[in-house]
Amino acid sequence: MSTKIALQFGKLEEFIQEDLHHDNVVRVVALDITESVSSQIPGLRMAGIGVHVRAINDAGQILACYLPVASIQLHNFQLSNGRREGDPTWQAYDEAWDKAEALKERVIAYLEQVAAEKGFAVRAAGVIDLGETRPLRATWVSDPILLTAD
Numbered sequence: 001m002s003t004k005i006a007l008q009f010g011k012l013e014e015f016i017q018e019d020l021h022h023d024n025v026v027r028v029v030a031l032d033i034t035e036s037v038s039s040q041i042p043g044l045r046m047a048g049i050g051v052h053v054r055a056i057n058d059a060g061q062i063l064a065c066y067l068p069v070a071s072i073q074l075h076n077f078q079l080s081n082g083r084r085e086g087d088p089t090w091q092a093y094d095e096a097w098d099k100a101e102a103l104k105e106r107v108i109a110y111l112e113q114v115a116a117e118k119g120f121a122v123r124a125a126g127v128i129d130l131g132e133t134r135p136l137r138a139t140w141v142s143d144p145i146l147l148t149a150d
Contacts, residue, residue, distance in 0.1 A: 006062040008136040012107070015053060015065040022119040026055040027126045028108050030100035033135070034074070045074045049096040051104045052135065053111070054128040055120070062128055066135035069103060070096035106143060
């Protein structure tokens with residue numbers, strides 16, 4: 001079984017400089033990667049919410065760029081019955097998801113403009129698995145929202 005090499009980018013602008021063309025699909029999804037924080041404190045988790053941009057190039061390498069939105073510490077984490085109405089932690093979690101979805105839509109619009117020139121496809125579904133590799137936190141310097149913020 002061959003292992004795919006993952007190339008992670010610290011800037012979205014660097015990701016799009018890769019040799020992507022008509023055979024490539026760039027996948028953009030908002031994800032929550034929840035990890036245990038401490039083995040001494042069961043139920044304590046850190047939720048990392050952000051937008052993941054990934055593609056596989058012609059050489060079979062995984063190209064990845066992770067745009068973080070928020071890291072939220074969750075106690076006694078259980079999505080099914082752990083939510084409490086009015087809980088500030090869960091309010092922050094929901095707000096982070098809203099921000100991630102908005103960022104995902106901006107990233108898709110940006111990538112579709114680039115794709116029109118380079119010819120690759122953009123999809124808002126599917127996740128290319130990085131295995132045990134931790135995503136490198138990246139930035140998007142030319143994000144229209146950042147450019148208009150004072």
